[in-house]
Amino acid sequence: MPATLHFRSFCSNSAGNCLALWTGQTCVLFDCGIGTLRDCRDLLRRQHGLLDPVAALIVSHAHRDHLSRQALRVMGEQAIPIHCHRKVLPQLRERNGLDGRTSSPLRAFGDEGITIGEFRITPVALSHAPDTPCFGFVVRAALGNRRRRIVIATDFRNPSTLLPHLRGADFVFLEANHDVELLRKHFNYASQWHLNNGQAASLLARAFAATGDAPGRTAPGNVVLGHLSEDRNDDSLALREVRRAFARCGVKPGFELETAPKYQPSRIIEIV
Ligand SMILES: [Zn+2]
Incomplete structure (x- = not known):
């Protein structure tokens, strides 16, 4: 079966943002500002037609509509790592009452980005609110011998x-x-x-x-x-x-x- 690549937005507004990209093997979420525990769990449980499991959540910046406290908690419960640029990590920790010693699903990558399954994700620094590091993403997906390039950018x-x-x-x-x-x-x-x-x-x-x-x-x-x-x-x-x-x-x-x-x-x- 040829490798496929799909996109879906789950919500996209000033109160909550969450997108997904998935192949037949790997599903990655981009931002999760979903505001209730029930809705976060529901997203992961049913995934609205997505394939199991969610391999990672990539977060663009520390505003709540891009990573809610509820999503942070549910990703922790499900052992789903949350990756962000290393410039975003201190703000995510601070806004969620975490210090570097507390165990959390938050992980940092540098300008080189990160590979998750078939996805190579490279950050693009964007200019958003003052003192709020924010990143868009260029995602290169390897689908057999095909390559696809996806650009995701909000809040800039x-x-x-x-x-x-x-x-x-x-x-x-x-x-x-x-x-x-x-x-x-x-x-x-x-x-x-x-x-x-x-x-x-x-x-x-x-x-x-x-x-x-x-x-x-x-x-x-x-x-x-x-x-x-x-x-x-x-x-x-x-x-x-x-x-x-x-x-x-x-x-x-x-x-x-x-x-x-x-x-x-x-x-x-x-x-x-
Ligand atoms: Zn923002």
Whole structure:
């Protein structure tokens, strides 16, 4: 049977984020800001169609919507290691009342990243809130003799940093946090640390619009927009910005484009 690679978002909003990538052998979660013990246990128990077991949880930064206390506890119960960049580890410990001597599932990796099963995960430093180290991830999946490249990036405000990593991606999960008009109506100080729809759209256009007609595969198969704000964004606004950015370049997006549901699991996407 050919090796497969799948993606699903379980929730993607300002109160909780959790994504999964899995092959036939390895399942890795990215962030787990699920806010109740029951929901965390339920995710791992039923895994909504995923394969057992979850090999690891990779955490982008120390904000609660990316690693909740409940998720930390449940990962510990299930002996699932939680990996983060070594710059994130001290904050995760501090915010969860752990010192270096207390046993916990938290583990650190450096700039070289980490290998989990068929996944090679490399961190990309992003600029988010002050004094909050935050990382996106380039994930290379080895599927027999095929290689796939996935980019996951939320919670940042410097789109240029991510641009070189997007080129050649087969799948992209990207933050489109807010619409600037809605932010004016419903001001939120913390929104400035996030990518707005226009920034996400122009980043995608810079990465992929110019290469839309080039021979060979230059655009990803799928782009999923995530971390949409409850009061300051909606699906149609985020999608429209991306289509407009590509239209300004005279092309249509050469990928399937969708948003991750804020509170429900997304559809399962096969990354081919
Ligand atoms: Zn954050």
